[in-house]
Amino acid sequence: MSYVDEVIAQVVEKNPVQPEFHQAVKEVLESLRVVVEANEEEFRKNALLERLTNPERQIMFRVPWVDDKGQVQVNTGFRVQFNSAIGPYKGGLRFHPSVNLGIIKFLGFEQVFKNSLTGLPIGGGKGGSDFDPKGKSDREIMAFCQSFMTELYRHIGADTDVPAGDIGVGGREIGYLYGQYKRIRGVYEGVLTGKGLTYGGSLARKEATGYGLLYMTREMLKENGIELAGKTAIVSGAGNVAIYAIEKAYQLGAKPVTATDSTGWIYDPEGVDLEALKEIKEVKRARLSEYTKYRPNAEYHEGKGVWSVKADIALPCATQNELQLEDAKALVANGVIAVCEGANMPTTLEATQYLQENGVLFVPGKAANAGGVATSALEMSQNSERLSWTFEEVDAKLQQIMINIFHNLDDAAKKYGKAGNYVVGANIAGFEKVVDAMNAQGIV
Numbered sequence: 001m002s003y004v005d006e007v008i009a010q011v012v013e014k015n016p017v018q019p020e021f022h023q024a025v026k027e028v029l030e031s032l033r034v035v036v037e038a039n040e041e042e043f044r045k046n047a048l049l050e051r052l053t054n055p056e057r058q059i060m061f062r063v064p065w066v067d068d069k070g071q072v073q074v075n076t077g078f079r080v081q082f083n084s085a086i087g088p089y090k091g092g093l094r095f096h097p098s099v100n101l102g103i104i105k106f107l108g109f110e111q112v113f114k115n116s117l118t119g120l121p122i123g124g125g126k127g128g129s130d131f132d133p134k135g136k137s138d139r140e141i142m143a144f145c146q147s148f149m150t151e152l153y154r155h156i157g158a159d160t161d162v163p164a165g166d167i168g169v170g171g172r173e174i175g176y177l178y179g180q181y182k183r184i185r186g187v188y189e190g191v192l193t194g195k196g197l198t199y200g201g202s203l204a205r206k207e208a209t210g211y212g213l214l215y216m217t218r219e220m221l222k223e224n225g226i227e228l229a230g231k232t233a234i235v236s237g238a239g240n241v242a243i244y245a246i247e248k249a250y251q252l253g254a255k256p257v258t259a260t261d262s263t264g265w266i267y268d269p270e271g272v273d274l275e276a277l278k279e280i281k282e283v284k285r286a287r288l289s290e291y292t293k294y295r296p297n298a299e300y301h302e303g304k305g306v307w308s309v310k311a312d313i314a315l316p317c318a319t320q321n322e323l324q325l326e327d328a329k330a331l332v333a334n335g336v337i338a339v340c341e342g343a344n345m346p347t348t349l350e351a352t353q354y355l356q357e358n359g360v361l362f363v364p365g366k367a368a369n370a371g372g373v374a375t376s377a378l379e380m381s382q383n384s385e386r387l388s389w390t391f392e393e394v395d396a397k398l399q400q401i402m403i404n405i406f407h408n409l410d411d412a413a414k415k416y417g418k419a420g421n422y423v424v425g426a427n428i429a430g431f432e433k434v435v436d437a438m439n440a441q442g443i444v
C-alpha cells in the first residue's frame with residue numbers, strides 16, 4: 001500500500017464518526033500524492049503525514065450558562081490547535097448546533113494549509129461550540145460567551161493562539177469574548193481578531209472574506225482570458241461571507257442573483273438588493289423569507305435548490321457539503337464557467353471531481369476564502385505595532401495577497417504537471433511551506 005493510502009486508512013480507523021475530517025484529509029492527501037511519492041522514504045521515516053493529520057492539541061470543555069428563564073444549560077466547547085509550525089494557531093470559532101469534534105478538526109486541518117497560503121506567519125487552529133445562537137437574547141449570548149471564555153482563556157494568547165469568528169460568531173460575540181478575556185487576564189492584547197473598531201479591530205476585516213473571494217475569482221478568470229464584469233453569479237449563504245461577496249461582486253461589475261439561509265433561498269433576477277439583505281440579516285437577524293417584502297418581484301423558495309439557477313459563476317458561501325453531485329450536474333447543464341468556494345469545503349469530493357472533469361474552473365475554499373484570515377493577520381500586525389491602517393491600505397494588501405495566492409497555486413499546479421487543477425495547486429503550495437518549517441524544527 002502506498003504511504004498516502006496507509007495514512008488515509010489510519011485516519012479513518014483512528015477517528016471514527018468524523019466524516020468531514022476524513023473528507024478533508026482525503027482531499028489534501030490525494031492532491032499531495034505526486035509530492036509524497038517523490039519523497040516517500042524520507043516522509044515515511046519522519047512520519048510526516050501522521051504528524052500532519054494529528055492535531056498538536058485538542059481541547060474539549062463544559063460550558064454551563066443560565067438562560068432567560070433561569071434554567072441552566074450546558075454546551076460543549078472545543079479548540080483544536082492543529083499545527084503551529086509557521087506561527088501561532090489562528091482560526092475561527094463556530095457556534096452552531098451541528099458542531100462536534102470532527103467538524104472542528106476538518107476546519108482546523110483546512111486552516112493549516114489556508115494560513116500557509118496567505119504567506120503570513122500563522123499556524124492553524126479552529127474552535128467553537130454546539131451552542132445555537134438563533135433565537136437567543138443578547139443577555140443569553142453574553143452569558144454563553146463569558147462562560148466559554150472562562151475556560152478558553154487559559155489556552156489562548158496573542159502569541160500562542162488567536163481565535164476569530166466563523167458561523168454564528170460575528171462582531172457581537174467577539175466583543176463579549178474579548179471583554180471576558182480582558183477581565184480574567186487583565187491584559188489588553190490582540191488575542192482575538194474581528195474585534196470592533198473602537199477596541200483594536202481592523203478596518204476591512206468584516207468585508208475581507210467576501211471581498212477576497214471576488215479578488216481571487218477575478219484574477220483566476222483573467223488568467224483564463226475571461227472577464228468577471230458582466231457575469232451573473234449564484235451566491236449561497238446570507239451571512240458575513242455571502243453579504244460582502246455580493247457587495248464586491250457588484251463593485252467589480254458582476255450581478256449576484258441569489259442568496260440562501262438555513263431555511264430557504266431567494267432568486268432576484270434584477271440582482272440581489274444588498275441593502276435589504278443587510279437589513280434582514282445584519283440588523284434584524286431575521287429569515288430570508290422576509291426578502292420578498294422588500295422586493296415583491298423576487299422569488300423565495302423553502303429548502304434547497306439554489307444551484308439550479310442559471311448563471312455564469314457559482315460562489316458557495318454558506319457551509320460544508322452544501323453543493324453535491326446532483327447540484328454540480330445542474331451547474332454543468334446550465335453552462336456555469338467557474339465555482340469559487342467562499343465557505344469551507346462546501347463542495348463534496350464527488351461534486352468537485354464532476355465539475356473539474358466537465359471543464360468548470362474550480363478554486364477551493366482554502367485559497368478562495370483565505371482573505372478573511374489574511375486580514376486577521378493584518379489585524380494582529382496592527383495590534384502589535386499599536387497602530388491602525390486605513391481601509392484603503394488594508395484593502396490594497398488584501399487584494400495583493402489574493403493575487404499572490406492565486407499565482408502561487410497556479411504555478412504549483414503547473415510545476416507538478418497539473419495545470420489548471422487549482423485543488424492540487426492549493427494543497428501543494430500550502431503543504432510545501434508547512435513541511436519545510438516542520439522539518440527545520442525537528443521531530444515535534
Ligand SMILES: NC(=O)C1=CN([C@@H]2O[C@H](COP(=O)(O)OP(=O)(O)OC[C@H]3O[C@@H](n4cnc5c(N)ncnc54)[C@H](OP(=O)(O)O)[C@@H]3O)[C@@H](O)[C@H]2O)C=CC1
Pocket residue numbers: 096098165166167168169170209237238239240241242260261262263317318319320342343344369370372373
Ligand atoms: N467569516 C469569515 O471570515 C470566514 C468564514 N468562512 C466560512 O464561510 C462560511 C460562512 O461563514 P460566515 O458567513 O462567517 O457565517 P455566518 O454565520 O455569518 O453565515 C452563515 C450563513 O450560512 C447559513 N448556514 C449556516 N449553516 C447552515 C447549514 N447547516 N445549512 C444551510 N445554511 C447554513 C446561515 O443561515 P442562517 O442565516 O439561517 O443562520 C447563514 O446565512 C463557513 O463555511 C465558514 O467556515 C471561511 C473563511 C473566513
Ligand SMILES: O=C(O)CCC(=O)C(=O)O
Pocket residue numbers: 090091092093111114162163164165166193344369370372373374376
Ligand atoms: O480570521 C480568522 O482568524 C479565521 C477565519 C476562519 O475561520 C477561516 O478562515 O475559516
